[in-house]
Amino acid sequence: MEKKNLLVGQSGGPTAVINSSLYGVVSEGRIHEEIGHVYGMVNGIEGFLNDTILDFDEALPGEELEGLKYTPGAYLGSCRYKLPESLEDPVYPQLFRKFQELNIGWFFYIGGNDSMDTVSKLSRYAASVGSDIRVIGEPKTIDNDLVHTDHTPGFGSAAKYVAATVREIAIDASVYEKKSVTIVEIMGRHAGWLTAASVLARKYTGDNPLLIYLPETAFDTEAFLQKVEAAFEKNCNVVVCVSEGIHDAKGTFICEYDNSVGTDTFGHKMLAGCGKYLENLVRSRLGVKARSVELNVSQRCSASLLSATDQQEAVQAGRYGVQAALKGETGKMVSFVRCEDPDGGYRMECGLEDVNAICNMEKTVPLDWIRDDSDVTEEFIKYARPLIQGRAELPLGEDGLPVVVYRKFK
Amino acid sequence: MEKKNLLVGQSGGPTAVINSSLYGVVSEGRIHEEIGHVYGMVNGIEGFLNDTILDFDEALPGEELEGLKYTPGAYLGSCRYKLPESLEDPVYPQLFRKFQELNIGWFFYIGGNDSMDTVSKLSRYAASVGSDIRVIGEPKTIDNDLVHTDHTPGFGSAAKYVAATVREIAIDASVYEKKSVTIVEIMGRHAGWLTAASVLARKYTGDNPLLIYLPETAFDTEAFLQKVEAAFEKNCNVVVCVSEGIHDAKGTFICEYDNSVGTDTFGHKMLAGCGKYLENLVRSRLGVKARSVELNVSQRCSASLLSATDQQEAVQAGRYGVQAALKGETGKMVSFVRCEDPDGGYRMECGLEDVNAICNMEKTVPLDWIRDDSDVTEEFIKYARPLIQGRAELPLGEDGLPVVVYRKFK
Numbered sequence: 001m002e003k004k005n006l007l008v009g010q011s012g013g014p015t016a017v018i019n020s021s022l023y024g025v026v027s028e029g030r031i032h033e034e035i036g037h038v039y040g041m042v043n044g045i046e047g048f049l050n051d052t053i054l055d056f057d058e059a060l061p062g063e064e065l066e067g068l069k070y071t072p073g074a075y076l077g078s079c080r081y082k083l084p085e086s087l088e089d090p091v092y093p094q095l096f097r098k099f100q101e102l103n104i105g106w107f108f109y110i111g112g113n114d115s116m117d118t119v120s121k122l123s124r125y126a127a128s129v130g131s132d133i134r135v136i137g138e139p140k141t142i143d144n145d146l147v148h149t150d151h152t153p154g155f156g157s158a159a160k161y162v163a164a165t166v167r168e169i170a171i172d173a174s175v176y177e178k179k180s181v182t183i184v185e186i187m188g189r190h191a192g193w194l195t196a197a198s199v200l201a202r203k204y205t206g207d208n209p210l211l212i213y214l215p216e217t218a219f220d221t222e223a224f225l226q227k228v229e230a231a232f233e234k235n236c237n238v239v240v241c242v243s244e245g246i247h248d249a250k251g252t253f254i255c256e257y258d259n260s261v262g263t264d265t266f267g268h269k270m271l272a273g274c275g276k277y278l279e280n281l282v283r284s285r286l287g288v289k290a291r292s293v294e295l296n297v298s299q300r301c302s303a304s305l306l307s308a309t310d311q312q313e314a315v316q317a318g319r320y321g322v323q324a325a326l327k328g329e330t331g332k333m334v335s336f337v338r339c340e341d342p343d344g345g346y347r348m349e350c351g352l353e354d355v356n357a358i359c360n361m362e363k364t365v366p367l368d369w370i371r372d373d374s375d376v377t378e379e380f381i382k383y384a385r386p387l388i389q390g391r392a393e394l395p396l397g398e399d400g401l402p403v404v405v406y407r408k409f410k
Numbered sequence: 411m412e413k414k415n416l417l418v419g420q421s422g423g424p425t426a427v428i429n430s431s432l433y434g435v436v437s438e439g440r441i442h443e444e445i446g447h448v449y450g451m452v453n454g455i456e457g458f459l460n461d462t463i464l465d466f467d468e469a470l471p472g473e474e475l476e477g478l479k480y481t482p483g484a485y486l487g488s489c490r491y492k493l494p495e496s497l498e499d500p501v502y503p504q505l506f507r508k509f510q511e512l513n514i515g516w517f518f519y520i521g522g523n524d525s526m527d528t529v530s531k532l533s534r535y536a537a538s539v540g541s542d543i544r545v546i547g548e549p550k551t552i553d554n555d556l557v558h559t560d561h562t563p564g565f566g567s568a569a570k571y572v573a574a575t576v577r578e579i580a581i582d583a584s585v586y587e588k589k590s591v592t593i594v595e596i597m598g599r600h601a602g603w604l605t606a607a608s609v610l611a612r613k614y615t616g617d618n619p620l621l622i623y624l625p626e627t628a629f630d631t632e633a634f635l636q637k638v639e640a641a642f643e644k645n646c647n648v649v650v651c652v653s654e655g656i657h658d659a660k661g662t663f664i665c666e667y668d669n670s671v672g673t674d675t676f677g678h679k680m681l682a683g684c685g686k687y688l689e690n691l692v693r694s695r696l697g698v699k700a701r702s703v704e705l706n707v708s709q710r711c712s713a714s715l716l717s718a719t720d721q722q723e724a725v726q727a728g729r730y731g732v733q734a735a736l737k738g739e740t741g742k743m744v745s746f747v748r749c750e751d752p753d754g755g756y757r758m759e760c761g762l763e764d765v766n767a768i769c770n771m772e773k774t775v776p777l778d779w780i781r782d783d784s785d786v787t788e789e790f791i792k793y794a795r796p797l798i799q800g801r802a803e804l805p806l807g808e809d810g811l812p813v814v815v816y817r818k819f820k
Contacts (some may be wrong), residue, residue, distance in 0.1 A: 014582050039815050043587050072580035078588070164811050165708055169707035171483035171814065172424050183630040200809065203816065293706045298575055301582035304714040307810070315767070347460070388810040399610065401574050404581065406613065 003036035004105025015154030024318020044079035067405035124329030156310030159197035185275030214247035308390025346386035413446035425564030432609025435730020454489035457795035477815035533741030566720030566797035569607035595685030625655035718800025
C-alpha cells in the first residue's frame with residue numbers, strides 16, 4: 001500500500017483549545033497505517049504558499065505532542081488569508097502542485113467560518129480537477145457562531161473564563177459599601193454567545209451581573225440608565241456585561257459614539273470600546289463611581305480555566321475528522337450533535353456537515369433566549385452550563401507556570 | 411479563666427489571598443482556650459463604627475471556613491478610612507467603648523500600609539489609656555511595597571497571574587507573521603514589583619516580554635521607540651510591559667499626556683491609561699500594528715492561578731499574628747523573613763516588626779535590579795520565582811466554576 005501524507009493548518013484567531021484539535025488530528029494521524037508523515041503548515045495557507053511547513057515527528061516527537069493539549073494560541077501560527085472566489089485563479093493549481101509534491105492525501109483546516117470558506121473552495125477545486133485529496137474542516141471559535149453545530153470547540157473554555165472572571169470582578173466590586181457600576185466588555189461583534197455566558201457567574205438569583213447586553217437586540221441608552229438605577233435596589237455594586245458589538249436601533253455601534261472623543265497628540269482618532277463609553281456615561285449621568293474592564297485577548301487565549309469538556313471535545317473533533325477523511329469524506333466540517341443521556345445528562349457526538357452550508361454564515365443567540373433586552377433566560381443557562389464543566393489540569397513547570405509547547409525555530 | 415473575644419477586619423484593595431490570611435487568623439483563634447468568640451468587622455473600621463460585625467461561628471461554621479482559602483476579594487468587605495492623626499479625637503474612645511462592649515482582647519487588621527497606620531494609632535491609643543487590647547497588623551498587598559518584610563502576602567499570586575497572563579498574551583500575539591507591538595499595562599503606581607514579575611513570562615532568553623518599564627526610573631519616549639524598533643530584530647511580535655505609574659524625567663505620569671485627548675460627548679475629560687497612550691504612539695510613529703491590554707482588576711482578584719506558596723504563607727501569617735498577640739505582643743506587623751535552606755532552596759519564616767516603622771512607607775524595586783531602564787536583572791528573578799511556585803487546587807462547584815464563600819446577609 002502506497003502511503004500518503006497528512007497536512008494540517010490553523011487559521012483565524014487563537015482559542016484555548018485550537019491546539020487540542022490539532023492534537024486530535026496529529027495523534028489520530030499517527031496511528032493509521034495508510035498515513036505516512038503528518039505535516040503542519042506554518043501560518044496557514046498563506047505560510048504554506050511560502051513553503052513553511054514542519055513535520056510533527058521532528059517538531060513534537062512522541063510524548064511531546066501531549067503539550068499541545070495545554071497550550072493556548074495557535075501552535076502552527078495563523079493567517080487571515082481568503083482564497084479567491086474564482087476557482088480559475090492560478091493560486092489553486094499552485095497549491096495543488098505543492099500538495100502533490102508533498103504527496104498529501106488528506107488536508108485538515110482548523111478555524112472559524114472564514115477557514116470553512118477555504119475548505120469549501122479547496123474541496124470544490126479538488127472535485128473540479130479530479131484530485132482525490134480529502135479536505136475536512138475542524139471547527140474552532142470562541143464566538144460559537146458556526147451554523148449546523150450545537151456549539152464550537154473553544155467556546156466552552158472562553159465561556160468558563162468569562163463566567164469565572166466576571167464572578168471575580170463582581171466579588172472585587174462588592175468590597176466597598178458605596179454605589180458603584182462596573183462595565184465588563186466581552187468579545188463578540190455580532191453574536192452574543194460569550195457575553196451571554198457571563199450569566200453563569202451568578203451564585204444565586206439576583207446576583208451580579210445584574211444586566212447583560214447582547215448585540216442581537218438594539219441597545220437603548222436611556223433604558224440602560226434606568227435599569228442601572230433600578231439595579232441599585234438589589235445591590236449597591238452593579239456589574240453590567242456588554243458585548244463589544246452592542247449597537248443602537250439605527251445600527252450604529254455604541255463604541256462608535258466615542259469617535260467624537262477627539263484626537264491624540266499625534267492627530268489620530270482615539271477610539272475606546274463601548275465599555276469605556278458606558279463607564280463615562282454612567283459617571284456623568286448617574287453621578288456614581290464607575291469603571292470598565294475590557295476582558296481583551298485573555299478571554300480567547302487563557303488556559304488557566306480550561307473547560308475539560310471543551311478540551312476533550314476539541315480532541316474528539318480532531319480525531320473524528322481524520323477518521324472521516326480516511327473513510328473518503330471530503331468538503332465536510334466536523335459538527336457537534338447534543339444527545340440527551342437516559343438520565344437527562346449532557347452527551348455530545350460528532351457528526352459531519354456540508355461545509356458549503358456553513359462557511360460565511362453566522363449563528364446568533366435566539367431572540368427568545370434574551371429577556372427584556374438585558375438578560376438571558378434559563379434556556380441559555382441549560383444550554384451553556386454543560387460546556388464549562390470539568391477541570392483540565394495544567395502541568396506546572398519548574399518556573400512555576402503552566403507548561404506550554406512552542407515552535408523552537410521559525 | 412475569663413475568656414476574651416477576638417476581632418478581625420480587612421481594609422484596602424482586595425487580593426487573591428487576603429481571605430487566606432483571614433482564614434489563618436480565624437482558624438488559629440478557634441483552637442485557643444482563652445479565646446471566646448471570633449468576630450469579624452464588616453467593611454473595616456468604618457463598618458465597625460456602624461456596628462456591622464459578624465460571628466464566624468455563625469457565618470462560616472466548622473469546615474465552611476475552608477472556603478476562605480479559595481475565595482478572592484475581601485470576605486469581610488473593606489473600607490478606605492483613615493483614623494484621625496490626633497489621638498485626642500473622640501473616635502478613639504468611641505472605638506474602645508465598642509471593643510469593651512464586645513469584650514475584645516485581640517484585634518487584627520489585614521491590609522497594606524494605610525491599614526498599618528490604623529494598627530499604629532490603635533495600639534498607641536491603647537497604650538495611652540492603659541487598655542490591654544493587643545493590636546496586630548497582618549500584611550496584604552499585591553504591590554509588595556511594605557518595608558521591613560521580604561515580601562507581602564498577595565504579591566506571589568498577583569505575580570503569578572501577571573507572568574502567566576503575559577505569557578499567554580505573547581503566545582496570542584505571535585500567531586501572525588506581521589510586525590506588531592502589544593503594550594501590557596500592569597498595576598503599581600509607585601512600585602514596579604508587579605510589572606517586574608512579567609519577566610517570569612519568558613520561556614527562554616530573548617523571549618517576550620522584550621521590554622519592561624517600571625516607575626522607579628524615568629520613562630524616555632524617544633528611547634522607548636528606538637528600543638521597540640531594535641526589538642523587531644529579535645521578534646516581529648514585540649510585547650512591552652509597563653507599570654501604570656511610568657513617568658517622564660519631569661515626574662509627569664505618561665498617562666497624563668492623554669489628557670489632551672479631548673472630552674467625551676458629555677463634556678467630561680476622557681482619560682486613558684499609559685498603555686493606550688503608548689499603543690497610539692507606536693502606531694502613529696512606527697506605523698505598525700499596535701494594541702494594548704490593561705490587566706485591570708483581575709490581577710488582584712483572580713484566584714485562577716493562585717500561588718500555593720503565597721496562599722500557605724498568607725495562612726501562616728494569619729496564624730502567627732494570633733500566636734504573637736496571645737504572647738502579649740501589640741503594635742506589631744507580621745513580617746516575612748527569607749531563610750536559605752542548607753540545599754539552597756527557598757524557605758520563609760514569620761517575624762514581627764514595629765508597625766510604626768512600616769506604616770506610610772513604601773518599598774520600591776532596588777535600582778540595581780533594573781537593567782537599562784527597560785528590563786530587570788537575574789537578581790529580581792531569583793527573588794521572585796520562589797514566590798509563584800505551586801498550585802492551589804480550587805474546588806469546582808456543580809456550576810463548573812471555582813467555589814467561593816460569601817456573606818449571605820449584609
